[in-house]
Amino acid sequence: MKKRLLTTYCFLFSLIFSICFFSCATTVNVQLTRPAELDLNGARTVSVLPFKPVYYYSDKDASIGKQIVINSFLQIFNINDKDEQLALDTLYSQIERGLMNSPYIKVVSADSVERALRNGTLNPADVYLTGGVSYYDVDDKRTDEKKLVKAATANTKAEYKIVSTWKREVTFNFRYQIVDSSTNRIIAVNNFSCHRYSSSYDSKRSLPSAYSLIESDIKYEAGKILQELQPYTVTKSIKLLEAKTKDKALKERMKAADDLADNSMLTKASAEFTKIYEEKGLVEAGYNAAILQEALGNLSLAERMMEEVYENNPDNRVAKGLEDIRYEIRQANRLRKQINASEAEGDLDDF
Numbered sequence: 001m002k003k004r005l006l007t008t009y010c011f012l013f014s015l016i017f018s019i020c021f022f023s024c025a026t027t028v029n030v031q032l033t034r035p036a037e038l039d040l041n042g043a044r045t046v047s048v049l050p051f052k053p054v055y056y057y058s059d060k061d062a063s064i065g066k067q068i069v070i071n072s073f074l075q076i077f078n079i080n081d082k083d084e085q086l087a088l089d090t091l092y093s094q095i096e097r098g099l100m101n102s103p104y105i106k107v108v109s110a111d112s113v114e115r116a117l118r119n120g121t122l123n124p125a126d127v128y129l130t131g132g133v134s135y136y137d138v139d140d141k142r143t144d145e146k147k148l149v150k151a152a153t154a155n156t157k158a159e160y161k162i163v164s165t166w167k168r169e170v171t172f173n174f175r176y177q178i179v180d181s182s183t184n185r186i187i188a189v190n191n192f193s194c195h196r197y198s199s200s201y202d203s204k205r206s207l208p209s210a211y212s213l214i215e216s217d218i219k220y221e222a223g224k225i226l227q228e229l230q231p232y233t234v235t236k237s238i239k240l241l242e243a244k245t246k247d248k249a250l251k252e253r254m255k256a257a258d259d260l261a262d263n264s265m266l267t268k269a270s271a272e273f274t275k276i277y278e279e280k281g282l283v284e285a286g287y288n289a290a291i292l293q294e295a296l297g298n299l300s301l302a303e304r305m306m307e308e309v310y311e312n313n314p315d316n317r318v319a320k321g322l323e324d325i326r327y328e329i330r331q332a333n334r335l336r337k338q339i340n341a342s343e344a345e346g347d348l349d350d351f
Contacts, residue, residue: 028295031235036338046129057133081138129179131174146160167197273289286305290325303326
């Protein structure tokens with residue numbers, strides 16, 4: 001009886017696994033350029049001013065006045081904590097390097113900005129990025145635990161010893177602002193916080209450095225700041241719909257079109273799905289044909305195709321696909337406006 005039950009369970013598990021494995025929808029990955037999250041009024045040049053360590057930071061840094069917002073950042077800061085120094089250096093270099101690699105905006109050195117301000121000449125930067133550490137703390141915590149060394153016997157008492165372990169806690173808060181140089185208007189103010197714990201260690205000397213605990217967070221936050229300042233690339237996964245039909249021949253045609261998409265032959269796949277939709281009226285085929293046009297970047301065509309499918313089949317899946325296409329159209333229009341605004345101030349490579 002037990003053997004029969006075990007056999008039955010194994011069969012059911014294999015069946016469920018096969019269904020899940022073989023019914024997975026085809027996914028197409030596409031590279032998209034997203035618009036910068038902030039509209040910088042057509043800024044062509046940006047300067048990253050030195051970041052302030054926590055000792056120099058003041059809440060007034062993001063307030064009003066040219067002397068406060070700009071000049072207070074154009075100086076050499078002495079940082080006693082090497083981990084704070086490493087964190088600021090990494091943040092600064094990641095942002096500056098990312099901007100330097102951008103085809104949409106040019107980096108102006110902080111020295112050039114300082115010389116222009118000192119000499120009263122034309123400011124070379126359209127916008128500034130300024131910032132500072134608003135809070136920084138490294139807390140090493142010791143935990144003492146009583147552990148049994150030798151169990152009690154009939155003639156002796158149990159023996160214990162105190163075992164100490166150490167754990168490091170790091171908090172790094174950073175506040176930054178993007179400033180329009182022509183008006184000193186603060187375009188945006190934002191902040192982020194890194195808060196990490198280490199594992200437990202037997203000695204304080206074995207604890208990892210504060211910087212190593214927050215390094216990955218610092219690099220991640222630098223990437224997010226870059227997305228505010230310039231267009232950036234993302235990978236989007238677009239899933240095709242599976243056919244809900246018992247027609248074996250139709251399933252085979254859908255599978256063949258799926259295989260074309262899976263092999264990056266998106267134009268042919270879309271054409272094949274279109275034929276199936278026109279001949280059979282299969283909603284999944286119409287959806288896939290339209291969504292593949294989105295993957296190809298033909299957004300207006302994709303919208304028209306998906307609208308037609310939705311009119312004939314008011315399916316919730318089609319409605320979501322149409323909403324997604326329209327979102328991409330809005331993103332593309334915003335990106336175009338940002339690039340065109342920048343091109344008005346200088347030559348840029350075609351997008």
